[in-house]
Amino acid sequence: MFGLVHLVPGDPVRLALGTRFSQETYDALRERSGLDQPLVEQFFTWFGRALTGDLGVSFRSGETVTSQIAERLPATLTLAFASILVALLIAIPLGTVSALRPRSLVDRVATVISQFGISVPDFWMGIVLILVFAGTLGWLPSGGYVPISEDPGAWLQRLLMPALVTGVVSGSVITRFVRSSMLEALGSDHVRTAQAKGLGTRQVFTWHVLRNALLPLVTVTGVQLAYLLSGVVVVEIVFSWPGLGQLALQAVEARDYPVLQGAILLFAVVFLVINLIVDLLYTAIDPRIRR
């Protein structure tokens, strides 16, 4: 990953200095950023510092990378969790309804909706929403981010549309999983045993269908959450959402290696942590995995 970042053509020092600069300033800056060292050495220096929590200093702004990430983190966390909430609110009812009546009209409609959500580009959906709700109707602001601590109302207003867009996309993917895992659970023999015991429909559904369909649901939700936490670049740009995705993109444009590396490192850690949480949840959900 480190190598890949440095493979990107373009010289960060040149970009930082603008068009007019002397060779001395160039060399001095290069030396100060450590870019004159061999790549392997640069890597180990960076890695050693990263282990102690020091991700370096941004070439562009001069702030520490950690402070830049920390600044963006709340916005990304907000959007990711709001989106996953929207996604689950869409996916669980829609997937359940489709599974309960496979090949029915409801199922077909649900399939079309989720197919639509998967295939429609999120930026397009974002732009349409902005045009309708911010433009024509004027109900919602077209973008930006206000911390919840400042103004919860404005926070929610600005969160609504981006969360909907990313939520619909993730939700469409999750719907397909809910449908198939629910169908599988519905068809299993133990559901018949539960019915033969004389349990009510609701109890059978909650404890013998939903409970058993939970495992695949947790997996796919974890994957989606990790994806959302690593920043939904396009949606963040459409809604001027100051999240990590936007930060990473700006870092790429400016060849701001420390920021980019810091962001990528964070995404990797997020993936690992989420996978760990999902694995831990597995053992809580399925006794066959324990031991």
Place this chain on the structure above:
Amino acid sequence: MNQPVLAVEDLRVRLRTPRGPADVVNGLSYTVGAGETVAVVGESGSGKSVSVLALLGLLPARVATVTGTARLQGEDLLAMSPDRLREVRGPGAGMVFQDPMTSLNPVLTIGRQLVEGIRAHGDVSKPAARARAADLLREVGLPDPDRALDRYPHELSGGMRQRVVIAIALSNSPSLLIADEATTALDVTVQAQIIDLVEKLQDEHGTGVIWITHDLGVVAGIADRVLVMYGGRCVEDGTVDDVLERPAHPYTRGLLGSLPDLAAPVGPDGEVPELTAVPGLPPPPTDLPPGCVFWPRCPVRSDPRCEDEQPPLAIVSRAAAGAGATASGTTVSGATPSGAHEGDRAHLPHRAATWCAEGTSGTGSPAVAGTSGTGSPSGGAR
């Protein structure tokens, strides 16, 4: 004792399949008395399982159309409201399924699965239900029942799981126990234990049992009465002795002929006599023959009517005895009315849906035709 636990009359099940409607059960009638074991036998696809699943409304309603009546202690299961049916599942009829590996929920403890069944049918506190669950597990012979309550199905062997499934089925002291191939997936020693267990419980509680199987060895061991199914119809029923010793229907004979006979004489070179198989396959339920369902495979075909007319289910042995038919030596000798169950005999006629009971030309048909009116309702008639 007078009123049967279950009286099924003209049960028909039609399933919607991608290949068109399938008539899986076609006019099945039988009764199960208290403490009685009725074995339903037949090869795969003969409609055995579907016929009992239909009784408890366990077939998916979207694809299955069930008609007829099935009175469980006088109350028609097929005309019940879903709520009442839910109440009957459990205390009215308990069911044991074929595969113990899949019929328990893998993510819930044994205790939970028992307790929820008990609590679904009465205001029982959790500790009380748990104590009852432990008692049930003890009753079905599970070692260390108190600890077993907190175990998950995957921690138990197949035989132990099937005991748990039986415990669940018995948890509300049902008047009818339906065992759908309950021992098929188990090895022979475990199978024998399970059968003993069910017999013991049946003696203690007077439960009526429907035992679905394709294992005729099991039938001989446990059943009071046998019902042979083929193509969704009952082709022969009667006491175990009648059906297994003096089978009348060509299909039953074929079925019995496919059992290895260890007593059969060994050939001069020590070779074992070959098994006789029933050639061919059962007809697909989407395309049943117009006449006798067994006609396409029948080795006898002694009566020309069989091809396009379904022979009614008619009394065989008493008919033969009463009519004094000449060519019915074997049948008559066994049908002496003075038996251990002489009272039951009247309720347990030996019936078969065939015109060629004797397997020789058409002599059987006049005898049957002459007495079919006296017998019980001929469910197989069209």
